[in-house]
Amino acid sequence: MTEIKFGVLGQYFHCPVKGDFEYASNALVLVDDKGVIASVLTEKDADFQTQLSQLSANKQLIELSSSQYLMPGxxxxxxxxxxxxxxxxxxxxxxxxxxxxxxxxxxxxxxxxxxxxxxxxxxxxxxxxxxxxxxxxxxxxxxxxxxxxxxxxxxxxxxxxxxxxxxxxxxxxxxxxxxxxxxxxxxxxxxxxxxxxxxxxxxxxxxxxxxxxxxxxxxxxxxxxxxxxxxxxxxxxxxxxxxxxxxxxxxxxxxxxxxxxxxxxxxxxxxxxxxxxxxxxxxxxxxxxxxxxxxxxxxxxxxxxxxxxxxxxxxxxxxxxxxxxxxxxxxxxxxxxxxxxxxxxxxxxxxxxxxxxxxxxxxxxxxxxxxxxxxxxxxxxxxxxxxxIDARVGLFQPGFEFDALIVDTAVADSNIFILDEMDSAKDKLEKIITLNSRQNIRKVWVKGQLVIEK
Incomplete structure (x- = not known):
């Protein structure tokens, strides 16, 4: 039986449907000890707060700031x-x-x-x-x-x-x-x-x-x-x-x-x-x-x-x-x-x-x-x-391997400039795609293993 290795709390983007996107403003992605996504919870889920408290108490929680976004590898x-x-x-x-x-x-x-x-x-x-x-x-x-x-x-x-x-x-x-x-x-x-x-x-x-x-x-x-x-x-x-x-x-x-x-x-x-x-x-x-x-x-x-x-x-x-x-x-x-x-x-x-x-x-x-x-x-x-490549990657869904990035739009010398009062979720995603540079990528995981940390 697999155990939860860590959880990531924050906002994310991914594209479950070609030509469209999904944005979660505050989600908890749970990753098991095999590097696979066990579940994706939002505040609407009954066990969201319980899982959040348990991960935090066990020092297994990674919490994103308001300028950071979880994105697929x-x-x-x-x-x-x-x-x-x-x-x-x-x-x-x-x-x-x-x-x-x-x-x-x-x-x-x-x-x-x-x-x-x-x-x-x-x-x-x-x-x-x-x-x-x-x-x-x-x-x-x-x-x-x-x-x-x-x-x-x-x-x-x-x-x-x-x-x-x-x-x-x-x-x-x-x-x-x-x-x-x-x-x-x-x-x-x-x-x-x-x-x-x-x-x-x-x-x-x-x-x-x-x-x-x-x-x-x-x-x-x-x-x-x-x-x-x-x-x-x-x-x-x-x-x-x-x-x-x-x-x-x-x-x-x-x-x-x-x-x-x-x-x-x-x-x-x-x-x-x-x-x-x-x-x-x-x-x-x-x-x-x-x-x-x-x-x-x-x-x-x-x-x-x-x-x-x-x-x-x-x-x-x-x-x-x-x-x-x-x-x-x-x-x-x-x-x-x-x-x-x-x-x-x-x-x-x-x-x-x-x-x-x-x-x-x-x-x-x-x-x-x-x-x-x-x-x-x-x-x-x-x-x-x-x-x-015949791999279950690219989405934040249960059963997919946790290949993921944390992109920070507010790092020093960033080309990405976001105004919450002007930019929709789609605007933010397009800005990240077009203006992203190496310094914006703060953490990288492959199959649940942290391989880059800046």
Missing amino acids: MVDLHVHAPQFPQAGKGLDLPLYDWLQDYTFPLEAKFEDLNFAKKIYPELVQSLLANGTTSAVYFATIHKHTSVELARECLKQGQRGFIGKVNMDEASQCPPFYIEPSTRDALIDTEDFIQQVLQLEGNEHQLVSPVVTPRFVPSCTSEMLQGLGELVQKYHCHVQTHCSESDWARDYSQEKYGKTDVEIYSDFGLMTSKTILAHSIFLTPNDHAVIKATGASIAHCPLSNMYFANAAMQTREILDNELKCGLGSDLAGAPIPSIFHTCLDAVNHSRVREDGTSTYLPADSRGESGSRISFLESYWMATVGGGQA
Whole structure:
């Protein structure tokens, strides 16, 4: 039988319904010793005062001030862990130049365990401090340092999904950064899966392995086939890039005569645990396959603006009830904050709706009806992300794991300015989403464990 570990008293926001929100002005969230929400009480509940008094007497009560808000932990569905040192560099370059000049040489350095141990602790700490309680990571082709990233997530208490990257197509990979052979890569990938599952302290699977073909052009058909067989054997998550650009889409059509989604499906890589980053050029059949398999899309709005050649069909994806969350795509976007990604997602949709060309009349410049709301973007960052990682997170409801933040709008040098007499609850939530910065996040819990305290 579980026991109550602590309770949090104060106001909270969350989004039980996509496109809407719920605000509680004075609620008591009870968390049990397994890190799961046992109950959520308000002053209307008969045992509210009894529970409050008992927790207070036992020094198990965390009481929020009037400027503090309890909020669900943020889920980042797409992070390139080794690219953290290049965040903010070269983003005015074309994608090919950016990859060749910055990314591939940097990722190749992660063969060195000492180098990885210098970078990965800083990355995980930065994401946690920005409120990212769950992150889905691309690591590199190196098994031992990919395991080190999993070990670091476990050490710092972040819910981590880590993939050893696979890329073996010689025509599309630099000679200094490619698998030694397809067979060796598949053996390493299976060993990586087993090592992560067996990490000391990972009995409750806070950290999970992810099968990770980089994208269709970087993998041979033999590689995709072998990775699909591993997915069927271990039932683990899958992550990859999907139809990210004109070039990537055209490559798949020219080589296979199919879309990325159809190719992944053929090789057994489309499951309810598959996360498809970007997914810009989706066909109606792609929508149907994604929906039928229960796969998820990781919307990476800012990096899409830099590199995707087009805007994602966010409005249509949400309206079609496809599973969709948000990804920072660090370092294709430089800011390690999913709060900022929420703002980017709204901006992305507004640009798509309004268009950009001053040479066209206003009524033909954009795609009408394609904007999304801040509430939809925040739902994707919490509930949608939780669905994608197959975790009960993102809501303050009994049975959900307590991944949560305390956001304080009144800290020194805060960008958030709230006037109670002018700002509705919805106004406050939108201000927190758009103006939140690292210093506003005072405490972070993952599965009931306090991992950040400022």
